[in-house]
Amino acid sequence: xxxxxxxxxxxxxxxxxxxxxxxxxxxxxxxxxxxxxxxxxxxxxxxxxxxxxxxxxxxxxxxxxxxxxxxxxxxxxxxxxxxxxxxxxxxxxxxxxxxxxxxxxxxxxxxxxxxxxxxxxxxxxxxxxxxxxxxxxxxxxxxxxxxxxxxxxxxxxxxxxxxxxxxx
Numbered sequence: 001x002x003x004x005x006x007x008x009x010x011x012x013x014x015x016x017x018x019x020x021x022x023x024x025x026x027x028x029x030x031x032x033x034x035x036x037x038x039x040x041x042x043x044x045x046x047x048x049x050x051x052x053x054x055x056x057x058x059x060x061x062x063x064x065x066x067x068x069x070x071x072x073x074x075x076x077x078x079x080x081x082x083x084x085x086x087x088x089x090x091x092x093x094x095x096x097x098x099x100x101x102x103x104x105x106x107x108x109x110x111x112x113x114x115x116x117x118x119x120x121x122x123x124x125x126x127x128x129x130x131x132x133x134x135x136x137x138x139x140x141x142x143x144x145x146x147x148x149x150x151x152x153x154x155x156x157x158x159x160x161x162x163x164x165x166x167x168x
Contacts, residue, residue: 004061006030006051009133012067015152020160026061030054032068037117041083044070045096048087048159056091063163064089067152069136071112074101080109082118082137086155088163095168097158099151102141 003023005016007030016025031054032038032047047068056064066087074081084099104112111121119132122140131140136148162168 001063002026002059002061003063003065004028004055004059006032006055006064006066011133011136011149012152015067015149016065016156018149018153019156020063020065020164023063025065026059028055028058030058032066034068037112037115038068038070040070040072041085044068044072044083045085045087048085048096049089049094052087052089056089062090063160064091065156065159067155069118069132071104071109071118072101077103079103079106080113082141084138084151084155086152086159088156088159090163093162095159095162097155097161099153099155099158100138100146102138102146104137105141108137 001023003025005013005027008027013027033050034043034047038044038047048066051066052064069084072083082102086097088095122131122137138151139147
């Protein structure tokens with residue numbers, strides 16, 4: 001099966017390939033329809049859904065996959081969290097799945113809360129470039145125990161449930 005991934009980010013494409021190993025994943029540059037730094041679960045999920053739908057429409061693949069990372073406050077916990085969501089669609093049905101959530105350090109959270117995007121903030125703090133296309137904030141904040149690709153694999157695999165099992 002051919003799967004269109006709504007991003008050319010190599011980490012998102014690799015995560016999709018790992019989550020759907022029997023599929024051929026094709027990256028497609030599409031807009032998320034949400035701000036560069038999604039804020040809140042609803043906005044992050046909307047970005048993932050928009051990417052999945054646009055990728056499917058652009059290619060005619062069997063499935064469209066959208067992945068979006070955002071930041072959100074979590075009820076019952078202090079601080080700002082990194083969140084990850086994925087959406088999978090065949091044009092009629094949908095699957096939505098989340099990856100791990102990680103508390104952001106106070107200094108990072110403050111800059112993101114003031115309007116900055118997480119990736120560039122992490123690059124600035126680490127004096128690097130492209131952390132979002134490498135280990136990601138998840139990798140940095142867990143001492144590489146979870147890297148961005150692994151975290152996103154769980155989100156995509158969760159969203160793909162309705163398409164890989166008869167349980168739905």
